[in-house]
Amino acid sequence: MKLTAQCFRPPNLTRAVLQLTLTCLILMQRVLKAWELLEVKSVLRDKIPVVRRFSGGGTVIVDHGTVFVSFVCNKDSVPSLQPYPQPIMAWSSLLYDQVFHGAGDFKLRENDYVFGNRKFGGNAQSIIKNRWIHHTSFLWDYDEINMAYLKVPARAPKYRMERNHSEFICRVKDFLPRSAFIEGIIKAAGTHFSLRFVPWDAIELSAAANFMPSSRMLTRQELKAAIDAEPESLLSQSM
Amino acid sequence: MALRLWASRAASQLRSSLHLRGYATGLKQRPEHFMVVCCMVGFHRVKCEGGYIDEAHTCLVDHIHEAFIAYPCAESMSSVSSQIELTICQFIKDLKYTDSHEWVKVEGNSATVGITDHAQHHLGDVVYVELPEEGTAVSQGGAFGAVESVKATSDVNSPVSGTVTHVNRELDGSPALINSSPYEKGWIIKVEMSNSAELKTLMDADRYTKFCEEEDAKH
Numbered sequence: 001m002k003l004t005a006q007c008f009r010p011p012n013l014t015r016a017v018l019q020l021t022l023t024c025l026i027l028m029q030r031v032l033k034a035w036e037l038l039e040v041k042s043v044l045r046d047k048i049p050v051v052r053r054f055s056g057g058g059t060v061i062v063d064h065g066t067v068f069v070s071f072v073c074n075k076d077s078v079p080s081l082q083p084y085p086q087p088i089m090a091w092s093s094l095l096y097d098q099v100f101h102g103a104g105d106f107k108l109r110e111n112d113y114v115f116g117n118r119k120f121g122g123n124a125q126s127i128i129k130n131r132w133i134h135h136t137s138f139l140w141d142y143d144e145i146n147m148a149y150l151k152v153p154a155r156a157p158k159y160r161m162e163r164n165h166s167e168f169i170c171r172v173k174d175f176l177p178r179s180a181f182i183e184g185i186i187k188a189a190g191t192h193f194s195l196r197f198v199p200w201d202a203i204e205l206s207a208a209a210n211f212m213p214s215s216r217m218l219t220r221q222e223l224k225a226a227i228d229a230e231p232e233s234l235l236s237q238s239m
Numbered sequence: 240m241a242l243r244l245w246a247s248r249a250a251s252q253l254r255s256s257l258h259l260r261g262y263a264t265g266l267k268q269r270p271e272h273f274m275v276v277c278c279m280v281g282f283h284r285v286k287c288e289g290g291y292i293d294e295a296h297t298c299l300v301d302h303i304h305e306a307f308i309a310y311p312c313a314e315s316m317s318s319v320s321s322q323i324e325l326t327i328c329q330f331i332k333d334l335k336y337t338d339s340h341e342w343v344k345v346e347g348n349s350a351t352v353g354i355t356d357h358a359q360h361h362l363g364d365v366v367y368v369e370l371p372e373e374g375t376a377v378s379q380g381g382a383f384g385a386v387e388s389v390k391a392t393s394d395v396n397s398p399v400s401g402t403v404t405h406v407n408r409e410l411d412g413s414p415a416l417i418n419s420s421p422y423e424k425g426w427i428i429k430v431e432m433s434n435s436a437e438l439k440t441l442m443d444a445d446r447y448t449k450f451c452e453e454e455d456a457k458h
Contacts, residue, residue, distance in 0.1 A: 085362060123390055
């Protein structure tokens with residue numbers, strides 16, 4: 001999240017960032033009520049970090065099985081693409097169709113990537129005057145237990161049809177091999193951009209940069225305050 | 240009877256106040272025509288999703304004509320769009336506009352700022368608004384906050400330089416006001432301007448309408 005945000009703010013370069021997540025943490029959308037999105041008591045008990053994200057999108061739990069792909073682009077990086085949410089989403093779905101075509105019944109459904117009617121990739125965007133970022137968190141694999149930290153959101157896509165997490169999502173690894181997945185993304189990106197590979201340890205996360213990320217980790221006090229703010233009727237249901 | 244007579248007179252007055260300009264955009268690539276409907280308040284840019292509109296499209300004229308009799312301006316457009324498949328974006332005459340789709344209304348040295356109907360339409364349902372604190376300094380073209388729709392956040396830039404004097408806290412609990420009332424209840428900040436000469440660099444409604452059409456035509 002910090003690397004992607006730092007790539008976003010300085011101008012001019014188009015970047016694609018592919019990241020593999022190592023630790024379990026929750027990326028939360030920027031709303032006022034954490035208790036609406038999370039089982040806060042469980043999150044606090046198990047000390048799961050919660051980051052309020054700078055980009056749009058919903059609330060997800062990520063772990064070692066999650067693969068992030070972010071496109072950080074200038075306004076004119078993709079010819080004829082309007083820098084608005086729906087055109088960017090449509091463009092990304094065409095790119096990923098090159099990756100997943102034939103692997104399953106791949107499609108963009110509302111704002112999610114699905115095989116059939118099961119989600120395997122969630123999207124988020126941030127758009128500023130001359131730049132935009134589109135990132136996708138892919139569920140290469142996931143731990144079923146971790147899904148219990150998330151509530152079913154009040155605002156959910158229609159195709160979810162009130163299914164719980166285990167009935168709603170699926171794993172990419174069940175549809176294609178890892179090498180095909182990673183190489184497919186790189187190949188698809190290469191059809192739109194000239195690629196230059198930069199190793200992770202060669203990227204400097206300069207603390208001296210005049211950059212203040214608006215993504216931030218919520219403190220334990222803020223999470224405890226979220227429990228206090230939760231209506232009693234809901235608290236008794238969750239116990 | 241008296242009501243019907245009043246309605247008939249009002250109708251003929253309203254019909255004469257409405258005029259239509261048609262713009263054809265890329266007839267081969269895109270069959271839709273945009274029309275700009277000018278009323279007493281401003282412009283309404285109308286795109287027919289279901290087929291072609293031309294300047295003699297009496298069906299559209301009749302729909303708008305009937306709607307204006309019954310409802311105030313903004314509601315009439317909602318009524319029309321529910322009857323035919325239309326995308327309608329509103330442009331208010333007396334405002335100034337930026338190329339990043341913010342509007343500004345100037346009263347003395349105070350500027351009220353929001354995002355345009357065109358912008359909210361493209362963003363989708365707004366779920367959160369990041370607001371600055373009162374007293375914050377803003378500069379022309381600089382970001383002062385953000386609007387978050389379902390899957391995207393988008394910076395909001397100030398059309399003028401100055402100091403934030405008021406923030407619309409209604410947006411904390413009702414961010415969708417930006418969708419439903421982008422030019423009125425969905426205002427975002429008020430600014431005490433430090434350099435009113437900056438207003439000359441902004442677009443008027445006519446220029447902004449054309450800007451939106453040119454932007455849409457490029458893509």
